[in-house]
Amino acid sequence: MIIIVGLLVAFIAIILLRPWARRQCRWREDRSRRGDGVRHVCVACGAETVLPEGQRPRDCRAPRP
Numbered sequence: 358m359i360i361i362v363g364l365l366v367a368f369i370a371i372i373l374l375r376p377w378a379r380r381q382c383r384w385r386e387d388r389s390r391r392g393d394g395v396r397h398v399c400v401a402c403g404a405e406t407v408l409p410e411g412q413r414p415r416d417c418r419a420p421r422p
């Protein structure tokens with residue numbers, strides 16, 4: 358029983374921490390294209406995301422290898 362609980366805790370920790378998303382992403386605002394929000398481009402991996410004004414991306418949005 359304790360093993361199942363331990364696995365469950367580890368699983369939740371992995372979901373919450375998302376170690377694969379912790380990359381050195383450097384987001385740059387791209388204000389040349391205006392849409393519903395501000396477009397951000399990661400100069401490290403090329404990921405793109407659109408967020409509302411005033412928000413910054415927190416993690417990498419690039420597709421996982």
Ligand SMILES: [Zn+2]
Binds near residue numbers: 403417
């Ligand atoms: Zn990135």
